[in-house]
Amino acid sequence: xxxxxxxxxxxxxxxxxxxxxxxxxxxxxxxxxxxxxxxxxxxxxxxxxxxxxxxxxxxxxxxxxxxxxxxxxxxxxxxxxxxxxxxxxxxxxxxxxxxxxxxxxxxxxxxxxxxxxxxxxxxxxxxxxxxxxxxxxxxxxxxxxxxxxxxxxxxxxxxxxxxxxxxxxxxxxxxxxxxxxxxxxxxxxxxxxxxxxxxxxxxxxxxxxxxxxxxxxxxxxxxxxxxxxxxxxxxxxxxxxxxxxxxxxxxx
Numbered sequence: 001x002x003x004x005x006x007x008x009x010x011x012x013x014x015x016x017x018x019x020x021x022x023x024x025x026x027x028x029x030x031x032x033x034x035x036x037x038x039x040x041x042x043x044x045x046x047x048x049x050x051x052x053x054x055x056x057x058x059x060x061x062x063x064x065x066x067x068x069x070x071x072x073x074x075x076x077x078x079x080x081x082x083x084x085x086x087x088x089x090x091x092x093x094x095x096x097x098x099x100x101x102x103x104x105x106x107x108x109x110x111x112x113x114x115x116x117x118x119x120x121x122x123x124x125x126x127x128x129x130x131x132x133x134x135x136x137x138x139x140x141x142x143x144x145x146x147x148x149x150x151x152x153x154x155x156x157x158x159x160x161x162x163x164x165x166x167x168x169x170x171x172x173x174x175x176x177x178x179x180x181x182x183x184x185x186x187x188x189x190x191x192x193x194x195x196x197x198x199x200x201x202x203x204x205x206x207x208x209x210x211x212x213x214x215x216x217x218x219x220x221x222x223x224x225x226x227x228x229x230x231x232x233x234x235x236x237x238x239x240x241x242x243x244x245x246x247x248x249x250x251x252x
Contacts, residue, residue, distance in 0.1 A: 027061060027156070029053040029122065036094040038102060044113045046101035048077065048094040052120035061159040068152075069132075073118050076136040104141070115139045123151070124214035128251040129162070130154040131214040148224040149235065151213025155251075164212060167250060171208075174248045178221060179206040182238055199228045217242050 036048040052069055055062035070090055077093040078084045081100055087093040094116075101114040117137045124131035132152045139145030153162040168174050183190060188197050194206045201207065209227060213220040221238040225231045246252065 027055055027057040029055055036098060038098040046098045046114040048097055049117045050090070052118070053122065064159045069120050072120065072134050076118050076138065077116055079138055080140050111141055114141070115145065124216065126252060127156070129214065130156045133213060146225065149222055150211045151220065151222065153214065162251065164208060168248050169250055170248065175206065175208060177245070177248065178208060181240055182206065185238055201228055219245060
């Protein structure tokens with residue numbers, strides 16, 4: 001089952017988050033954790049596990065953060081659901097996910113329980129940059145489920161999402177640098193095509209992943225399953241120390 005989840009509405013939403021304390025940023029975060037299970041009679045039931053943050057502090061920025069977090073969770077739970085008119089909140093979306101399983105099981109009794117796990121946390125925070133990591137894993141039938149991770153980089157003063165171009169001084173130069181690191185870490189010979197060892201880069205040309213994040217002292221180039229390789233290869237992650245790319249960064 002090829003399941004691609006790219007929540008475009010979330011990717012272009014305005015977000016903010018933190019993992020380090022900075023007195024100049026009037027933002028704090030509360031941890032939330034919820035488990036939704038249907039009161040079914042079977043031994044195994046569908047289940048939704050949620051762990052995420054909610055922002056408090058700066059009212060304007062916090063509203064944007066929380067709205068984006070909620071939208072990511074709802075969009076994840078809405079995958080493979082045709083009618084989303086009754087999923088305006090996280091709770092309603094979770095209940096719809098469970099209801100969908102019960103409806104499908106009544107038609108196909110042999111199916112395994114559906115499962116969703118969604119985690120949203122902070123991975124990096126400075127005066128000029130905030131990074132949020134969003135993970136989701138869903139099983140809705142088939143041979144296996146699908147998980148993906150997304151990083152969103154935010155200007156903490158405005159709450160606006162920072163594009164890759166806004167993070168880098170020269171995106172083309174960084175791509176050349178990143179390709180050298182990728183080849184070295186993944187064992188692709190320098191003079192061979194980038195797909196020589198089995199990758200799936202379009203047109204056999206290296207490019208940056210759709211999601212780039214920051215964790216502590218590293219920058220993360222993350223290719224989700226099916227982006228450049230098969231599901232069996234899982235996520236492909238290239239970790240580069242920030243100190244090695246400081247000359248490329250506009251914001252740190």
